[in-house]
Amino acid sequence: MNYIPHTKQEENQMLSAIGVSSIDDLFSCIPHQLRPKSFNIPSGKSEFEVLEYLKNLSQKNATHLLDFVGGGFYDHYIPAAVDVLAGRSEFYTAYTPYQPECAQGWLQAIYEYQTVICALTGLDVSNASLYDGGTALYEAAMMAVRITGRKKIIVDSGVSLIYRTMLYAYTSNLSIEFVETPVAHGQSCREDIYKQLNDQTAAVIVQNPNFFGAVDDFSDIIQRVHHCGALAIASVYPVSLGILKSPGEMGFDIATGEGQSLGIPLSFGGPYLGFIAVKKEYLRQMPGRIVGATVDKDNQRGFVLTLQAREQHIRRERATSNICSNEALCALRALIYTSLLGKNGFVELANLNYQKAEFAKVVLEKVKGVTVKRSAPTFNEFTVCLPKNADEVVGKMIDKGFACGFPLGRFYKGMDNYLLVAVTEKRTKEEVVHFANSLEASLCS
Amino acid sequence: MNIPGNLFYTKDHEWARMEGKIAYIGITDYAAHSLGDITFVELPKKDEQLEQSKHCATVESVKAASDVYAPLSGKVLTVNTQLVTNPELINQSPYEKGYFFSMEFSKETEKAKLMDALSYQKYLEGISA
Numbered sequence: 001m002n003y004i005p006h007t008k009q010e011e012n013q014m015l016s017a018i019g020v021s022s023i024d025d026l027f028s029c030i031p032h033q034l035r036p037k038s039f040n041i042p043s044g045k046s047e048f049e050v051l052e053y054l055k056n057l058s059q060k061n062a063t064h065l066l067d068f069v070g071g072g073f074y075d076h077y078i079p080a081a082v083d084v085l086a087g088r089s090e091f092y093t094a095y096t097p098y099q100p101e102c103a104q105g106w107l108q109a110i111y112e113y114q115t116v117i118c119a120l121t122g123l124d125v126s127n128a129s130l131y132d133g134g135t136a137l138y139e140a141a142m143m144a145v146r147i148t149g150r151k152k153i154i155v156d157s158g159v160s161l162i163y164r165t166m167l168y169a170y171t172s173n174l175s176i177e178f179v180e181t182p183v184a185h186g187q188s189c190r191e192d193i194y195k196q197l198n199d200q201t202a203a204v205i206v207q208n209p210n211f212f213g214a215v216d217d218f219s220d221i222i223q224r225v226h227h228c229g230a231l232a233i234a235s236v237y238p239v240s241l242g243i244l245k246s247p248g249e250m251g252f253d254i255a256t257g258e259g260q261s262l263g264i265p266l267s268f269g270g271p272y273l274g275f276i277a278v279k280k281e282y283l284r285q286m287p288g289r290i291v292g293a294t295v296d297k298d299n300q301r302g303f304v305l306t307l308q309a310r311e312q313h314i315r316r317e318r319a320t321s322n323i324c325s326n327e328a329l330c331a332l333r334a335l336i337y338t339s340l341l342g343k344n345g346f347v348e349l350a351n352l353n354y355q356k357a358e359f360a361k362v363v364l365e366k367v368k369g370v371t372v373k374r375s376a377p378t379f380n381e382f383t384v385c386l387p388k389n390a391d392e393v394v395g396k397m398i399d400k401g402f403a404c405g406f407p408l409g410r411f412y413k414g415m416d417n418y419l420l421v422a423v424t425e426k427r428t429k430e431e432v433v434h435f436a437n438s439l440e441a442s443l444c445s
Numbered sequence: 446m447n448i449p450g451n452l453f454y455t456k457d458h459e460w461a462r463m464e465g466k467i468a469y470i471g472i473t474d475y476a477a478h479s480l481g482d483i484t485f486v487e488l489p490k491k492d493e494q495l496e497q498s499k500h501c502a503t504v505e506s507v508k509a510a511s512d513v514y515a516p517l518s519g520k521v522l523t524v525n526t527q528l529v530t531n532p533e534l535i536n537q538s539p540y541e542k543g544y545f546f547s548m549e550f551s552k553e554t555e556k557a558k559l560m561d562a563l564s565y566q567k568y569l570e571g572i573s574a
């Protein structure tokens with residue numbers, strides 16, 4: 001594509017049309033002390049010089065580390081076909097599919113993505129995707145507030161601190177009361193939740209597996225939540241759903257999650273993928289785009305954006321949400337990834353993750369001074385207690401070539417010696433043993 | 446346009462049929478006709494307290510969502526749940542089968558703010574003129 005800059009004459013024409021004397025005037029609302037002094041861009045570098053410079057910059061990233069970090073984002077293998085198919089210009093350059101007559105391919109892809117999310121979560125309807133796991137959880141919380149007309153939300157502290165922080169930030173100008181309930185021995189404290197539950201409660205929010213990696217069956221809690229007329233919301237790790245009881249089976253009303261693990265590469269800041277699925281009765285309160293299947297005038301199957309009366313461009317200030325877009329390319333990657341694996345492959349993937357993590361538990365337990373928390377079952381991530389400050393150990397392990405885990409002290413008080421370790425299908429038996437040996441060496445030094 | 450003589454009307458095209466202390470509420474033939482095919486209706490909950498002229502329900506047609514305002518203040522007694530599965534009743538029978546809910550109205554004086562059939566008809570003529 002050609003880069004055609006505006007001429008000085010065109011700039012002046014545009015400025016006079018809007019009644020502004022200079023381009024600088026357009027930025028007059030930004031205080032002077034907040035403006036950049038200089039962009040420090042050297043002039044006149046050759047393409048070769050720029051490439052060398054950027055290459056050196058990128059080499060400062062520690063991309064060689066063996067990854068045992070999870071905490072909501074996981075190092076899964078992404079088949080090459082995902083990049084190739086999602087990068088096709090038919091998808092990559094297409095505009096948002098408002099017009100069904102020229103966007104059947106995209107609409108079908110989103111419809112199939114929605115089908116995948118419903119199948120994974122065991123719930124009735126999914127939207128066309130949201131920005132990330134955190135915003136999806138916020139949208140779920142607001143759905144519960146709208147549906148119940150209540151303003152108190154109970155949040156289990158096993159929900160990622162990133163998500164809790166987002167919930168509080170997004171609702172800081174709304175009068176919504178959040179109450180956090182504790183986790184003990186890795187699992188949600190039932191009695192504390194029940195004590196808080198009353199006729200003012202809009203929802204109870206939990207995460208499965210929770211931030212410590214623990215897996216739970218929340219059916220008992222959900223029953224009590226429904227008895228109070230509140231909604232049960234779960235944030236889930238999609239890969240774990242290959243072998244775990246689904247949110248739908250447990251009785252959750254809304255399931256959300258981060259879709260990064262479905263074929264989207266780890267990157268600092270995304271773009272990632274938020275998903276949300278709900279029971280059919282709450283469809284009208286679900287935010288965002290929904291693609292539906294229909295038939296055209298010749299009775300042939302086709303796809304359209306549907307139920308748009310919930311959305312901002314029609315309902316204006318009474319719309320269900322300010323979401324009027326989706327993460328189309330990331331949702332497409334998730335669709336291609338799950339389609340390539342197939343149902344059996346997905347179950348196998350989940351099993352591999354589970355078994356490799358169980359193997360890692362056994363190996364790490366043999367490291368002197370290390371205990372693995374075994375009070376609750378886990379999926380592919382678990383908590384270990386170290387004889388030293390976990391943050392320091394993480395630093396030492398980077399020197400040995402490992403991103404060895406997430407130090408829980410960063411999110412939870414009094415857990416400075418605890419490390420959260422994730423093991424995906426990418427980690428080999430040899431790597432796990434090497435990891436344990438290196439950890440032992442780090443603890444001795 | 447059908448405007449029954451025994452009902453009272455608002456400028457937002459809601460109607461109320463008073464039977465003693467109880468009022469049945471819906472939207473007028475004119476409103477249903479203007480919206481086109483109604484596909485969904487969001488109704489108030491039983492026992493909900495409504496305030497005159499405040500939002501009490503939402504109707505969706507294929508391309509629009511419109512708010513419905515309570516013609517009177519009071520408590521919702523029964524909700525016409527038929528509309529949830531058959532919203533087209535609002536188009537077919539706006540004053541009978543397509544009523545939204547019944548309520549026990551609390552302020553007798555509020556009736557003065559409503560129009561009778563003749564005034565509503567003149568009001569509609571004013572709109573179309």
